[in-house]
Amino acid sequence: MTEQNNVLPDDSESFDPAASSLSGQVDRAIMDELLSIRSSIDNIDATLVFLLAERFKATQKVGILKATHKLPAGDPGREAAQIARLRRLAEDAHLDPAFAEKFLNFIISEVIRHHEAIAENHQTTNQQA
Numbered sequence: 852m853t854e855q856n857n858v859l860p861d862d863s864e865s866f867d868p869a870a871s872s873l874s875g876q877v878d879r880a881i882m883d884e885l886l887s888i889r890s891s892i893d894n895i896d897a898t899l900v901f902l903l904a905e906r907f908k909a910t911q912k913v914g915i916l917k918a919t920h921k922l923p924a925g926d927p928g929r930e931a932a933q934i935a936r937l938r939r940l941a942e943d944a945h946l947d948p949a950f951a952e953k954f955l956n957f958i959i960s961e962v963i964r965h966h967e968a969i970a971e972n973h974q975t976t977n978q979q980a
C-alpha cells in the first residue's frame with residue numbers, strides 16, 4: 852500500500868542528519884556527541900517550521916478579515932503589547948529579549964506584507980466584479 856498516514860512530510864531521502872564539513876576531522880566520540888545534540892536541534896527546527904506555518908494560517912485569516920472590512924494592515928498598538936509581552940517571556944526563559952523583539956518584528960513585517968497583498972488582491976477582484 853502506498854498510502855501515507857504520517858502527518859509529517861518525509862524528508863528522510865533528502866536530509867542527511869550527519870552532513871558536516873567536520874566529517875573525518877574530529878574524534879569519533881566528539882562527533883557522536885555533536886550529532887546527538889544536532890538531532891535535538893533538527894527536531895526544534897522542524898517544530899519551528901510547523902509553528903510558523905500555523906501562525907501564518909491564522910494571520911492569513913486576519914488579513915482576509917482586514918481586507919474585507921478595509922482595516923489597516925498594521926496595528927501598532929497591538930504590536931507594542933505583543934513586544935512587551937514577548938520581552939517579558941524571553942527574560943523569564945533566559946532568551947535575549949532584544950532577539951525576541953527582533954524576531955517578532957521580522958515575522959510581523961512579513962505578515963504585513965501578506966496583508967497588503969491580500970488587500971490589493973481583494974480590491975482588484977472587487978473592481979472587476
Ligand SMILES: O=C(O)C(=O)C[C@]1(C(=O)O)C=C[C@@H](O)C=C1
Pocket residue numbers: 910913914924925926927929930933958959962963966
Ligand atoms: O493581529 C493583527 O491585527 C494582525 O494583523 C497580526 C499581527 C501579527 O502578526 O501578530 C500582524 C500585524 C499587526 O500589526 C499586528 C499583529
